[in-house]
Amino acid sequence: MQKRQDKKTRLQAIRLIVSSQALESQEDLQIELxxxxxxxxxxxxxRDLKQLRISKVRGRNGHSVYAxxxxxxxSPVLTREEKDKRCWRVVFSGxxxxxxxxxxxxxxxxxxxxNADSPYFLGTVAGDDTxxxxxxxxxxxxxxxxxxxxxxxxxx
Amino acid sequence: MQKRQDKKTRLQAIRLIVSSQALESQEDLQIELxxxxxxxxxxxxxRDLKQLRISKVRGRNGHSVYAxxxxxxxSPVLTREEKDKRCWRVVFSGxxxxxxxxxxxxxxxxxxxxNADSPYFLGTVAGDDTxxxxxxxxxxxxxxxxxxxxxxxxxx
DNA sequence: AGATTTCTTGCATTTTTATGCAAAATGAAA
DNA sequence: TTTCATTTTGCATAAAAATGCAAGAAATCT
Numbered sequence: 206m207q208k209r210q211d212k213k214t215r216l217q218a219i220r221l222i223v224s225s226q227a228l229e230s231q232e233d234l235q236i237e238l239x240x241x242x243x244x245x246x247x248x249x250x251x252r253d254l255k256q257l258r259i260s261k262v263r264g265r266n267g268h269s270v271y272a273x274x275x276x277x278x279x280s281p282v283l284t285r286e287e288k289d290k291r292c293w294r295v296v297f298s299g300x301x302x303x304x305x306x307x308x309x310x311x312x313x314x315x316x317x318x319x320n321a322d323s324p325y326f327l328g329t330v331a332g333d334d335t336x337x338x339x340x341x342x343x344x345x346x347x348x349x350x351x352x353x354x355x356x357x358x359x360x361x
Numbered sequence: 362m363q364k365r366q367d368k369k370t371r372l373q374a375i376r377l378i379v380s381s382q383a384l385e386s387q388e389d390l391q392i393e394l395x396x397x398x399x400x401x402x403x404x405x406x407x408r409d410l411k412q413l414r415i416s417k418v419r420g421r422n423g424h425s426v427y428a429x430x431x432x433x434x435x436s437p438v439l440t441r442e443e444k445d446k447r448c449w450r451v452v453f454s455g456x457x458x459x460x461x462x463x464x465x466x467x468x469x470x471x472x473x474x475x476n477a478d479s480p481y482f483l484g485t486v487a488g489d490d491t492x493x494x495x496x497x498x499x500x501x502x503x504x505x506x507x508x509x510x511x512x513x514x515x516x517x
Numbered sequence: 518a519g520a521t522t523t524c525t526t527g528c529a530t531t532t533t534t535a536t537g538c539a540a541a542a543t544g545a546a547a
Numbered sequence: 548t549t550t551c552a553t554t555t556t557g558c559a560t561a562a563a564a565a566t567g568c569a570a571g572a573a574a575t576c577t
Contacts, residue, residue: 209524212525404557541555
């Protein structure tokens with residue numbers, strides 16, 4: 206296989222392209238990406254779109270075009286600093302971890318936690334500015350705190 | 362050709378089904394419609410969905426299900442036939458039970474649990490695809506697991 | 518370093534969705 | 548009613564998207 210290209214950057218490019226033009230197929234997207242310097246196959250795009258939670262939605266005429274998930278989960282490009290600010294406070298109660306976030310950001314943080322697929326976290330429930338995380342039974346709080354820090358500032 | 366069925370009624374039925382179950386394909390929908398007394402082909406459904414502006418949207422896990430064009434509609438209950446799909450995974454931590462569901466269906470599952478009025482379950486909190494169930498203190502997990510199984514598949 | 522595991526990716530193929538075309542049913546007009 | 552246009556539908560097929568598998572690259576471990 207050839208040298209791998211930077212997936213993160215490609216995903217970023219996809220978001221940009223999808224949000225700026227009406228693409229009707231993954232092939233269309235492939236063409237645009239190719240122009241932008243990210244050659245890849247339909248297979249890859251299918252997977253990328255899934256990961257980005259991008260889906261086709263219908264316009265008035267019934268035609269479908271790709272669109273970003275409307276929660277704006279991915280739209281903003283966050284700096285490392287901004288990312289760290291996504292977690293305001295983390296407290297514990299029993300085997301629950303309570304994560305406070307800026308208003309409206311809870312689901313985004315919950316999403317990252319879920320996707321981290323950590324063995325420490327069994328599941329999450331997100332409100333508007335609070336995420337409840339259920340901890341694996343014998344996980345120590347320090348470990349959990351560290352893990353959440355990792356997750357939140359890691360993903361770019 | 363056979364006698365035509367009432368298209369309007371079928372479209373109505375489609376709305377109803379789509380808003381209440383997590384359908385992953387037009388074939389799934391076809392099966393449900395058939396049960397409801399509206400036999401037709403995938404071809405017809407493709408056109409109906411277009412006319413109704415129904416599209417597939419992704420949940421947090423990336424999986425797609427059909428959904429009505431977002432007006433005031435949000436998610437709903439689950440499949441009749443694949444009841445086991447309503448609960449993807451049930452795990453425990455302390456006196457909490459964590460129930461994972463298809464994207465968007467947590468609140469409906471939680472609703473069902475609440476309405477079951479079981480002595481084992483004190484209360485629930487639902488996110489998008491996860492339900493937290495607080496257990497009565499000395500309830501054994503096997504008992505709880507069985508109870509949730511009853512509740513979920515019973516209403517199918 | 519070498520071994521082992523995890524990630525990415527493409528190919529080939531399947532699965533899912535859309536559509537060109539024709540026929541039957543309905544509606545409208547004369 | 549007869550004729551003509553419109554709508555609805557299915558069949559066959561094309562188009563689009565998803566996935567099992569394997570291999571190469573990168574990361575991690577010993």
